[in-house]
Amino acid sequence: MTPDLMEEGARRASAYAQHAERNRTESGGRAAGFSRPVVPGEVDTAHGRILYLEDVNVSFDGFQAIKGLSLDIAPGELRCIIGPNGAGKTTMMDIITGKTRPDSGTVFFGSTIDLLRYKEADIAQMGIGRKFQKPTVFEMLTVYENLELALKTDKGVKASVFFQPDSEASDRLAQVLHTIHLADSVNQLAGTLSHGQKQWLEIGMLLMQDPKLLLLDEPVAGMTDEETARTAELFLTLKGQHSLMVVEHDMSFIRTISEKVTVLHEGSVLAEGTLDQVQANERVIEVYLGR
Ligand SMILES: Nc1ncnc2c1ncn2[C@@H]1O[C@H](COP(=O)(O)OP(=O)(O)OP(=O)(O)O)[C@@H](O)[C@H]1O
Ligand SMILES: [Mg+2]
Helix, strand or coil: CCCCHHHHHHHHHHHHHHHHHHHHHHHHHCCCCCCCCCCCCCCCHHHHHHCCEEEEEECCCEEEEEEEEEEEEECCCCEEECCCCCHHHHHHHHHHHHCCCCEEEEEEEECEHHHCCCCCCHHHHHCCCEEEECCCCCCCEEEHHHHHCCCCCCCCCCCCCCCCCCHHHHHHHHHHHHCCCCHHCCCCCHHHHCCCCCCCCHHHHCCCCCCCEEECCCCCCCCCHHHHHHHHHHHHHHCCCCEEECCCCCCCHHHHHHCCCEECCEEEEEEEEEEHHHHHHHHHHHHHCCC
């Protein structure tokens, strides 16, 4: 979720509670629309890359967490990132999303957008969605309201408590509900969903903005086997329409979804290839898989 969205959600949940207190009706009422879906600017992928990192370096208090990191991702690709704890996987996502500024290096979105020139909120608006490990849905709002809220990204627009989605937004909402397998739980409070369902809802909130690139950090951690299998299906559905970067330690999950796998170690790429190729790599066995 974006920082903007989290702030907005907290604000809306509290406005909602106040409104409900003041104005107890069954109909819910209606107020002016406050939002349109964001139409992210075009990303130039003519060179076959949606994301491009070259020789990126980051140190924290003298400790080099990212060291000469270079990698690129093709449009529509589902890239899996694996590697031991502390390898720099989350830090890499922090850099792509503008949360951490590297000391040096190049980070491009498509061939024209230099991500290092933008702030975190702008990068999210451009079409890079990020899912943190812990689900951060708004528990006191329903599934529907959470998704509806995700459409609200226009800054400076005076938010009202209710809004009437236009038909394009309604279609998108219905489609996303179906994609994330929550169509039957549309009026359920998010707080009552299972851990896996909350994760899907948060992915759904990202999808409402139709991101070009989705970064997912340990998405199946804490999920049941069945939820993990459903998440694999979900990612395979998303691939092609979106580019995905998935960080996971769950190897059987990786095996189900992976095409190309990148192994990070000590802040740089140790190996890249199919899962079979990297699993057969001596260095990878030594530092990660063979432990
Ligand atoms: N803001 C920070 N300040 C200081 N050190 C940091 C910071 N962020 C990350 N690090 C360090 O950088 C290294 C890489 O951390 P990172 O969280 O990116 O690893 P990871 O590959 O995501 O590991 P895991 O699989 O455990 O999630 C670690 O040694 C971590 O302690
Ligand atoms: Mg991490």
